[in-house]
Amino acid sequence: MKLTPRTPGTHWRDRVGPSFVSDADTLRRLRAALSRWRLQERPVTAGDPAPPIDVATISRTVDEALDQRTALPEREWVDATVFLLRGHLELLVREYRGTTDTSAVRQLHRDAYALLELGRRFTADTPPLHLYELMLALATTAHAFLALHQKGRA
Template structure:
């Protein structure tokens, strides 16, 4: 018996987990989770999602942090996915009186969401990085509007 055979599994080659790097599997999982959540909400009659401003702020700060070099493409893609979900969540919220500035901000958000939709063509690394930063800026603006609206509601009650 050889030395490497004494430890179970020592002769196996280490392989990375496919699920951790497979973006198509992540996309299918997120679609299934959204479907389940939508079905659950329709059954319970609850229409709103909870908005976690702390998590949104952390994601935005990480995306807008200054860097010397471009970050890894996988990180950029993951951050775009997070920011896209956060922005879609904030767009569903009632932000009060829709003035011209809020309307223009909503149009910008819709254009950015169209650029990062799953059906959009893949972007080069620098374009994806710039899209991530634009999404982060727009998400930050909507988060501020949401916080102002929540504080106005609390003062009004």
């Protein structure tokens, strides 16, 4: 009997590759099942530490938003960056555990909440310059919160 060498996986040619679900109903059921499975595997308790904040990603997004530009960037990019910055700012505001004794920190919190509320009201009909100004304000506020977060961890 003579063995013929095979390339791994050549006998799988007739099989169809993995296909992914695209309808919303099935995706919802899969997400619910996955979350139930995660909770069964290791339940979350009140004493669990919060996951660390990804400082590098937030810094990169803020730096990209605050880059000097001679022209207004494309609307799609500004929309995506505003979405990311809102998420970063919500995370930073929620996770900031420093003191709010100084008036500057309290004002920063008020500014963050006002910008997050303002960002919820913007639609596709919002003029591009207004959205760009919101992006700059979100980036500046996120940068200030990131500095507070890093100062508190040092």
